[in-house]
Amino acid sequence: MEYVSPIDERRREPVPFAARPTDLAGKRVALLDITKARGTEFLDRVEELLVAEGAEPFRISKEIFSKPASTEVIEAIAIRGDLAVEGLAD
């Protein structure tokens, strides 16, 4: 039997992972705070660990946790950072 699919069957090209670094020394690491409660506490600890490894972390925030990050935020991470860590949930 033939049906009209409710689903968009078009295939999307998979986006390959970026190359993984072998060490953190000198790497600029974006710490993305999505603005959920206690996200800063988590990122504070991650920042300590990154600094100890010789990385150069910097903070950036989403406008609100419940909406996708804006293009500006994504571009800022891509331009300023070599790596990113996202504090995802509370």
Next chain:
Amino acid sequence: MAAATDFTLPAVTGPPVALRQMLHGGPVVLVFGHADCPTSTLALRRLAAAGPGARIVCVLEESPEDAARIARRTGFPYPVLAQAEPYEISRAYSIETVPTAVLVATDGSVADTVVGWDAAGYERLLGVELDGEPRLKPGCMARWTFDWRTGGLDEFEDMLERGWSDGLPVVPPTPDRVEAMLGGREPALSLGAVPPAHGEATLARVAACAVLAGCRPAYFPVVVAAVEAALEPGFNAHGIAVTTQPAGPILVVNGPARERLGLNSGMGALGPGTRANATIGRALRLVLMLTGGARPGGLDRATLGQPGKFACCFAENEEASPWEPLHVERGFAAEASTVTLVAADAPLSISDHRSRTPEELAATLAWAAAAQWSPFWWPMDDTSLYVVCPEHAALFAAAGWRKERLRHAMFEAVQRPAGELRRGETTPLVQRSRDDEPIHKWTSPEKIMIVVAGGEAGRFSAVFGPCDGMQAQVVTKEVRWST
């Protein structure tokens, strides 16, 4: 080479056609197929590109009516013949798999055969190039090889196996049903990408969801308006879809479409029993879940969800309301039909058969929301949707209370000292306030939204809790097409 069996079969257009007669014009490629075989319909679609010179004849194991429908759906431009049970021609040609193409030479001999969809094989038979994917696809069993009436896949089971469901049985979206749902509208017209997976909400897909949900075609304009509302960026369909909250879309219908479609605004309006309420709400959910990819447990990350996520649609009881209807309050003409979409939690019923003053009743209604979202989370910065029953509304009307006054009375009624709220999950405002500082349950009276619905007897109103932190705006859309 084996001789091809001659035959005469009814054509979907024009008089019956004989093979011998066709061979007078040169070799012919016979393509055997049937409607339950997706590879057969794929072959018909792809062969449409073979060009006007191709000598292709399709022999379908279908009634002439069904064969004509398939020809129309697939856009197959060559002759289509219908072969009835017991499919003697398929047997004579030993067609065990469909599609199978048989090249019959002008001398009546079988010169070549291609089984299944094999683009290279068809290129060989026809001497043309057939672009596109797939190049190969296995076929299905020809009808005469099995008892297809009892041995086929149950279509209702098929729907659930495909995942085209919310867990309940659905109406299979056959092309005929979807065509009827579309009512002549452009199937490829897009309403936009549906978060979170960003599937394109073409009218054909929305119509397929409406069919699956069990909608009558007359409901379709309301479903389309609901999808348009959900795709307004302010509604934050992405956040609503992927959150761990139980949020679901609540649809409130206003205007003349309510009566035309038989939407229930009266007794049991929030419950089961009315096709329009149940299926319009369900259709929107299916669009979000199937086209948008927000499947529970997949991209829909709700910890618990709530029963209203199957469907939640009701009409405002404008006739029983002493106030202007919701759509007029939101700037639409009274004679317009509209859909208002609110992202909300499950409803809480509020019984009050004892209050005799508007102040008392306003306080009862308002305090029911005190534990919404979380008991110590004050204030909430998102919308609480109140559904006020006609008897409660009448009490306010008798006292001359307009909706605005009720909203303010409710807002002012629910306050607690910050010191009593400094427990568990609470807000930054509570944390930094003095112990005796009063905190409201809502950030402003405008966060209290009021509609009237329900039966004429009984003093039960209800309140839908908000999706706090979502910044999900309430969106109203006019139903643009005639219902």
